[in-house]
Amino acid sequence: MDVKDGKTVKGVNFVNFRDAGDPVELGQEYSRQGADELVYLDITASYEGRKTFTELVRKVAAQVNIPFTVGGGIDELCDVERLLNAGADKVSVNSAALRNPQLIEAIAANFGSQVCVVAIDARFEDGTWRCYRSGGHVPTERELFSWAKEAQERGAGEILFTSMTHDGVKDGYANDALAVLHDTLSIPVIASGGAGSKEHFRDAFLLGKADAALAASVFHFGEIPIPELKNYLTKEGICVRI
Amino acid sequence: MQVAIVKYNAGNIYSVDCALRRAGVTPVLTDDKETLMAADKVIFPGVGEAASAMTYLRAHGLDRLIKELRQPVLGICIGMQLMCRHSEEGDVDCLGIFDVDVKRFRSDSPDRKVPHMGWNTVTDIDTCMFPPELEGQYVYFVHSYYAPVCDYTTATAEYIHPFSAALHRDNFYAAQFHIEKSGSVGEAIFHRFLAL
Numbered sequence: 001m002d003v004k005d006g007k008t009v010k011g012v013n014f015v016n017f018r019d020a021g022d023p024v025e026l027g028q029e030y031s032r033q034g035a036d037e038l039v040y041l042d043i044t045a046s047y048e049g050r051k052t053f054t055e056l057v058r059k060v061a062a063q064v065n066i067p068f069t070v071g072g073g074i075d076e077l078c079d080v081e082r083l084l085n086a087g088a089d090k091v092s093v094n095s096a097a098l099r100n101p102q103l104i105e106a107i108a109a110n111f112g113s114q115v116c117v118v119a120i121d122a123r124f125e126d127g128t129w130r131c132y133r134s135g136g137h138v139p140t141e142r143e144l145f146s147w148a149k150e151a152q153e154r155g156a157g158e159i160l161f162t163s164m165t166h167d168g169v170k171d172g173y174a175n176d177a178l179a180v181l182h183d184t185l186s187i188p189v190i191a192s193g194g195a196g197s198k199e200h201f202r203d204a205f206l207l208g209k210a211d212a213a214l215a216a217s218v219f220h221f222g223e224i225p226i227p228e229l230k231n232y233l234t235k236e237g238i239c240v241r242i
Numbered sequence: 243m244q245v246a247i248v249k250y251n252a253g254n255i256y257s258v259d260c261a262l263r264r265a266g267v268t269p270v271l272t273d274d275k276e277t278l279m280a281a282d283k284v285i286f287p288g289v290g291e292a293a294s295a296m297t298y299l300r301a302h303g304l305d306r307l308i309k310e311l312r313q314p315v316l317g318i319c320i321g322m323q324l325m326c327r328h329s330e331e332g333d334v335d336c337l338g339i340f341d342v343d344v345k346r347f348r349s350d351s352p353d354r355k356v357p358h359m360g361w362n363t364v365t366d367i368d369t370c371m372f373p374p375e376l377e378g379q380y381v382y383f384v385h386s387y388y389a390p391v392c393d394y395t396t397a398t399a400e401y402i403h404p405f406s407a408a409l410h411r412d413n414f415y416a417a418q419f420h421i422e423k424s425g426s427v428g429e430a431i432f433h434r435f436l437a438l
Contacts, residue, residue: 031425032426036360036361061256061257061260062260062263062264063260063264065261065264065422065423065424065425065426065428065429066382066423066424066425067382067420067423084253084254085256086256087256087257087260089254089257089384089423111253112289112357113357114357114359114384157357157359186352186355187355188355188359241361241380
């Protein structure tokens with residue numbers, strides 16, 4: 001769930017937002033439907049927006065009975081501490097880790113690798129996966145696979161890889177890149193960007209060898225009910241919590 | 243009903259507090275001896291490191307107090323590990339309520355990552371502690387250390403090898419998994435404990 005000014009939004013290729021409701025109510029509904037984990041991403045950058053988001057995290061912790069990760073706007077260790085104290089189970093860092101990779105080590109040393117998710121937004125261009133920061137707006141010199149490896153070595157507990165090439169297109173996850181990540185890393189990889197059908201989830205697990213798959217709009221707009229998806233994955237031989 | 247949560251230097255207390263509120267009780271977070279002794283139920287939760295937690299508990303006299311409690315006590319995650327005899331984490335002697343030593347997971351393959359993290363099933367559950375429907379259900383784990391299966395085991399999970407997902411002795415109950423994060427299954431476990 002991308003959250004702006006206390007509301008859930010979902011970007012299509014990272015632009016053009018559509019309103020998809022109240023983040024706390026959505027979280028409770030997803031828990032009832034059988035989601036295994038939730039991710040809340042703060043896409044407001046202002047100081048006021050951050051305070052609102054921290055309050056939202058407290059509300060989510062009070063109402064939602066499954067684990068959740070929060071990210072967006074985490075610049076330093078005190079941001080991590082604030083969000084964990086508000087009840088988040090994990091934090092995801094993206095731009096700040098690209099700017100200051102030591103942040104990953106600091107989070108792992110202070111709170112443990114299990115809370116440290118490194119989110120990577122990357123786009124396939126000129127034959128290589130280029131990492132972007134600042135919500136997909138600013139290209140960096142980093143390349144996906146080497147950056148993911150470095151993040152792991154610095155203490156990341158999980159990699160959340162969003163393919164900007166696939167995000168919002170609903171034509172499947174970046175399974176080739178996911179499979180390379182799986183073979184490169186020894187920490188779990190969460191697939192993100194591109195879910196449009198149940199088969200896409202299956203392929204992320206079987207072809208992309210992903211440890212988990214994240215999706216937003218297909219759930220927000222009820223296009224794929226989670227129980228139906230999980231039953232389908234079970235029939236396809238993929239081990240999921242029912 | 244008065245439910246007390248043991249206050250010490252461990253994290254993630256807020257989530258447990260929220261889960262208990264959702265279960266219909268308003269817990270107090272306290273390290274006050276009288277309040278803990280007088281509570282109907284005591285919860286001993288936490289995420290942290292065993293040696294520093296034991297140092298804190300001893301410095302505040304909570305180590306002896308917890309062992310002397312007579313009402314139902316529920317340890318969660320590191321709380322459960324601290325209720326065991328010894329922990330390999332920081333090589334520290336713990337409360338000794340459960341006569342078993344906590345060990346570190348040693349991975350046997352690259353696919354078996356430590357910490358053991360995520361949803362996993364529990365089996366061989368003992369209905370003295372759990373609703374019978376728990377058998378085979380998924381609960382949420384995050385841990386690098388475990389208590390081996392022993393006489394006190396009331397639920398077993400398997401990761402690398404079987405280990406104790408829960409323990410019970412007299413008025414002491416404990417779960418390695420995060421009851422507060424285990425969805426509706428976790429809620430049923432809290433209801434069961436609160437009804438003891």
